[in-house]
Amino acid sequence: MSQFVDECQLNVKGGDGGAGCISFRREGPEAMGGPNGGDGGNGGEIWLVADHNVASLLAFRDHPHRKAERGVHGKGKDQHGRRGESLEIAVPIGTKASDLYTGEVYAELNNQGDRWLAAAGGRGGRGNAKFLSNSRRAPSFAEQGEHGEERWLKLELRLMADVALVGFPNVGKSTLISVISAAKPKIANYPFTTLEPNLGVVRVDDETEFVVADIPGLIEGASEGRGLGHQFLRHVERARVLCLMIDLAPMDGVWPNEQERVLLEELGSYQPDLLERPRIVVGTKADMVQDGDLEVMEWSGDVVSSITGHGVKDLVGKMAQLVHDARQQVVHSDGLIVIRPEASGAIVERVGDGEFRLVGRDVERVVALNDVTTPEALGYIDYRLEKLGVPKMLNKAGAVEGDVIWIGEFSFDYMPDT
Ligand SMILES: Nc1nc2c(ncn2[C@@H]2O[C@H](COP(=O)(O)OP(=O)(O)OP(=O)(O)O)[C@@H](O)[C@H]2O)c(=O)[nH]1
Ligand SMILES: [Mg+2]
Numbered sequence: 001m002s003q004f005v006d007e008c009q010l011n012v013k014g015g016d017g018g019a020g021c022i023s024f025r026r027e028g029p030e031a032m033g034g035p036n037g038g039d040g041g042n043g044g045e046i047w048l049v050a051d052h053n054v055a056s057l058l059a060f061r062d063h064p065h066r067k068a069e070r071g072v073h074g075k076g077k078d079q080h081g082r083r084g085e086s087l088e089i090a091v092p093i094g095t096k097a098s099d100l101y102t103g104e105v106y107a108e109l110n111n112q113g114d115r116w117l118a119a120a121g122g123r124g125g126r127g128n129a130k131f132l133s134n135s136r137r138a139p140s141f142a143e144q145g146e147h148g149e150e151r152w153l154k155l156e157l158r159l160m161a162d163v164a165l166v167g168f169p170n171v172g173k174s175t176l177i178s179v180i181s182a183a184k185p186k187i188a189n190y191p192f193t194t195l196e197p198n199l200g201v202v203r204v205d206d207e208t209e210f211v212v213a214d215i216p217g218l219i220e221g222a223s224e225g226r227g228l229g230h231q232f233l234r235h236v237e238r239a240r241v242l243c244l245m246i247d248l249a250p251m252d253g254v255w256p257n258e259q260e261r262v263l264l265e266e267l268g269s270y271q272p273d274l275l276e277r278p279r280i281v282v283g284t285k286a287d288m289v290q291d292g293d294l295e296v297m298e299w300s301g302d303v304v305s306s307i308t309g310h311g312v313k314d315l316v317g318k319m320a321q322l323v324h325d326a327r328q329q330v331v332h333s334d335g336l337i338v339i340r341p342e343a344s345g346a347i348v349e350r351v352g353d354g355e356f357r358l359v360g361r362d363v364e365r366v367v368a369l370n371d372v373t374t375p376e377a378l379g380y381i382d383y384r385l386e387k388l389g390v391p392k393m394l395n396k397a398g399a400v401e402g403d404v405i406w407i408g409e410f411s412f413d414y415m416p417d418t
Helices: 058-062 173-180 230-237 256-270 272-276 291-296 312-328 361-366 375-387 390-396
Strands: 005-013 024-026 032-035 046-050 065-067 087-091 095-099 105-109 115-119 150-158 163-167 198-203 209-214 241-247 279-284 347-352 355-359 404-407 410-413
Touching: 005 058, 005 115, 046 095, 046 105, 065 087, 105 115, 115 150, 163 173, 163 230, 163 256, 163 312, 173 198, 173 209, 173 312, 198 312, 209 312, 230 256, 241 256, 241 312, 256 272, 279 312, 347 390, 355 361, 361 375, 361 404, 375 390
Parallel strands: 005 065, 046 087, 163 209, 163 241, 241 279, 355 404
Antiparallel strands: 005 150, 024 032, 046 115, 095 105, 095 150, 198 209, 347 355, 404 410
16 A cells, blocks of 8 residues: 555654752851752653554644653752653654654654654753862852753654455445544445545554555456456555455345355465465445345354444454554564764854854853853853863854854853963
8 A cells, every 4th residue: 555655743842951950058057068059850852662553643643742851950959850751652663754844854663663762852950069160169050951852753654554355346345444444435335436445544542553455346357357456456465464345235146155265266366375364254234134144145254234333343353453463473674763963062153244153052051051140150151162162163263352152042242362
C-alpha cells in the first residue's frame, strides 16, 4: 500500500532547566557565611521511540503538542533541584521525522526500539555556590535555567497494511472496514464497487492499533488478470495477515467452501508464499442465514455480521492477535538517525551599523543570570566572554570601540582592551 502516506505535525518542547539559587550559610546571628545556593535540575528530554504496537499517526492529529517536565529550581543549603521527567513518544516503525519548515530530515525510525532525541531539555542554572572564587567570596548572582529546545516536526509514515480483506466481490469487505475503522468506503449491492484499496486504522485500545486494507473483489482467474485481478494481489502480498471473507448469502450462488477454494487457488498461483501467511477465514452476512442453512452449505467456520455486529469483536480480537504475533518477527532494516551538532560556542553576526549580535548556546548562557546589574555579575560575564574568545572574535569581525554588542536581551558597549 505504499501509496498511502500518513502525515501529521508535531510540536515538541523539552523541559526548561530549573534556576540556580542564591543563598548563604548563616554562621552566626549576623555574619553572612559562604554561598550555598544549589543548582537547578535539567529539563526533561523528548524522545521519539519506534514501537510496533503503533500503526499510524492518528494519535497526533488531535494532540499535536508534547512537552517534557521542567527541572526543579535549586534551593539553599546546597540542595540541587530534581531533573525533569523525560517523555518517550511511541511512533510507528517507519516514521520519518523532518523539520516542518525547512524539510530537513532528522530521523527515520525503521526498527523496533529505534530512538531519536527530538528535543533536548534546558540545562539547569548553577547556584551561587558554583561561582565562588578567590576574587568572588560572596557571589550574589546565579544562573537561570535554559529554555528547553522546541521545534515543529513533520512526521510521515508509509502505511503498510497489517491485515488484507480478501474475498469475492460484494461479500461485504468494505462494509466491515467501515464498521471497525473510521474508513468510509463506498458500499453497494453490486460487484466491483471498490476499485482501489481502502485503508483503515483499527484501534483496539490505547496501546494497540493496526491497519486494515479493503481490497477490490477477486474472482476466479484473478491471478491471470481477470477482473481487477493482478494489480491488487500485489497489495495483498504486503500484508502480514490475510482475512478471507466468504459470503454466506452469495448473489451468484457460489457456495462458501467453493469461494474459499477459489480464493486460496488464486492467492497460491499468484504467489505460493501467500498460502503460508497467517490467515483468518470468516463467513459474512451471518444475519441472512439460519443455522440450518449453514449445515446445508457445510460451513463450520466463524461467522460475522457487519449489520448486527455479531462476531465483529471476536474477529477484531483475532486480527489483533495474529498481527501482534507477526510483528514479533523482527525484520531489520537500516534506520537513519541524524545527530545534529549542538550549536555551542559563539558566533558573531553583524546586525546593523555599529551593531553586532553574539549567538550560541554557551554565550547566551553567560548572560542568563538572575541579575546582571551587580558589579560582581558584570565581572563574571566579562571573564566568561573572555574565556569563550569573544573579544578576539569581535575584533576580527571589525567591531570598534563604542559599537553595541547584543547577546539575547542584554547589550553592552564594545571596549577593546589595548
Ligand atoms: N445483510 C447483510 N448485508 C451486508 C453485510 N455486509 C455487507 N452487506 C451488504 O452487501 C453488499 C455489498 O457490500 P460491500 O461492503 O460493498 O461489499 P464488498 O465486498 O466491498 O464489494 P466489492 O467492493 O464490490 O468487492 C451491500 O449491499 C452491503 O450492505 C452483512 O453483514 N449483512
Ligand atoms: Mg468494496
